[in-house]
Amino acid sequence: MTTLTICTPDDWHLHFRDGDILTETVAATARCFQRAIVMPNLVPPVVNAEQAMAYKARILAARPAQSTFEPLMTLFLTNATTPEDIMAAKASGVVAAKLYPAGATTNSAAAVTDLEAMYPVFEVMATQGMPLLIHGEVTDHHIDIFDREKVFIDQKMSKIVEAFPHLKVVFEHITTSDAAQFVLDASDNVAATITPQHLLMNRNDLLVGGVRPHNFCLPVLKRNTHQAALRQVVKSGPAKFFLGTDSAPHAKEAKENACGCAGCYSAWSAIELYAHVFEELDALDKLEGFASHYGADFYGLPRNEGTITLVREEWTLPDEIMLPDGRPIVPFFAGQKVSWKLQA
Numbered sequence: 001m002t003t004l005t006i007c008t009p010d011d012w013h014l015h016f017r018d019g020d021i022l023t024e025t026v027a028a029t030a031r032c033f034q035r036a037i038v039m040p041n042l043v044p045p046v047v048n049a050e051q052a053m054a055y056k057a058r059i060l061a062a063r064p065a066q067s068t069f070e071p072l073m074t075l076f077l078t079n080a081t082t083p084e085d086i087m088a089a090k091a092s093g094v095v096a097a098k099l100y101p102a103g104a105t106t107n108s109a110a111a112v113t114d115l116e117a118m119y120p121v122f123e124v125m126a127t128q129g130m131p132l133l134i135h136g137e138v139t140d141h142h143i144d145i146f147d148r149e150k151v152f153i154d155q156k157m158s159k160i161v162e163a164f165p166h167l168k169v170v171f172e173h174i175t176t177s178d179a180a181q182f183v184l185d186a187s188d189n190v191a192a193t194i195t196p197q198h199l200l201m202n203r204n205d206l207l208v209g210g211v212r213p214h215n216f217c218l219p220v221l222k223r224n225t226h227q228a229a230l231r232q233v234v235k236s237g238p239a240k241f242f243l244g245t246d247s248a249p250h251a252k253e254a255k256e257n258a259c260g261c262a263g264c265y266s267a268w269s270a271i272e273l274y275a276h277v278f279e280e281l282d283a284l285d286k287l288e289g290f291a292s293h294y295g296a297d298f299y300g301l302p303r304n305e306g307t308i309t310l311v312r313e314e315w316t317l318p319d320e321i322m323l324p325d326g327r328p329i330v331p332f333f334a335g336q337k338v339s340w341k342l343q344a
């Protein structure tokens with residue numbers, strides 16, 4: 001096979017940030033995706049309909065000329081979020097709400113501390129048909145960072161899913177066999193996104209031969225048996241697992257730092273990286289469902305009408321990209337080769 005044409009894909013989890021950088025991040029994603037679920041962890045976070053719609057307008061203004069790319073907006077849940085906030089958000093076109101346990105990751109200090117106090121909010125989300133997007137890690141200091149996803153499933157995720165069987169839940173950027181199994185065993189209202197880095201890498205890629213800050217993301221890369229389980233699940237192709245890059249730009253200086261930021265900027269090679277993985281798995285026939293069908297189906301949105309074509313062509317990812325403010329950023333997989341390229 002030398003070309004591969006699929007229904008235009010969507011990215012069901014990414015970070016655009018705000019301000020000047022939008023011309024960089026929105027263009028990168030609009031290159032191959034028709035829609036994207038835009039994470040709300042700005043500083044300060046996007047906590048109501050008005051802020052979400054203002055942010056949407058800034059994203060639309062940053063699109064390249066002729067682009068029909070559509071951002072799908074989300075709300076950042078805090079201890080102060082009310083059922084009324086959810087109804088107003090839904091009415092204004094906000095698509096989903098994101099639950100970050102406080103302190104779980106970049107800019108999540110404002111997030112939820114008491115999950116059970118959020119149950120009235122989840123109740124309204126269930127009746128409004130608004131998906132709950134969950135960063136599934138506990139943040140207790142005494143829990144090992146490699147165990148935080150598994151402990152979250154046991155202590156929190158299983159309770160939420162049991163208490164709200166009609167709530168659509170996306171277990172975001174899953175990293176473990178435990179999470180994959182949890183989603184497989186759950187009802188059809190529970191799905192998961194999987195990033196390119198968690199399919200391509202394991203914690204050796206973070207730590208062997210020296211610390212590799214550009215491979216540091218949250219949830220952190222796990223041992224190779226977990227990577228193998230995620231690869232197996234996308235190879236087998238159930239509709240509960242779909243594409244979410246978690247592309248999250250941080251300037252080079254913020255990553256190559258004594259306290260380096262978590263996040264991989266994968267937008268410029270996103271669909272190619274997934275094609276690369278699916279080819280390694282001898283499962284290119286499963287790429288379209290994962291990248292272009294299952295996410296839309298789960299969210300209850302129409303599948304895209306257009307197509308994209310990937311060409312088998314080896315290319316090397318650039319070592320650096322310049323941000324609009326003149327600072328360099330190192331893209332995920334910099335300097336490495338991928339075997340498919342999006343046809344312009």
Ligand code: NCD
Binds near residue numbers: 015104246263
């Ligand atoms: C994300 C970011 O930089 O905003 N970082 C990351 O490592 N994935 C936040 C997140 O999704 O956890």
Ligand code: ZN
Binds near residue numbers: 013014246248
């Ligand atoms: Zn994210």
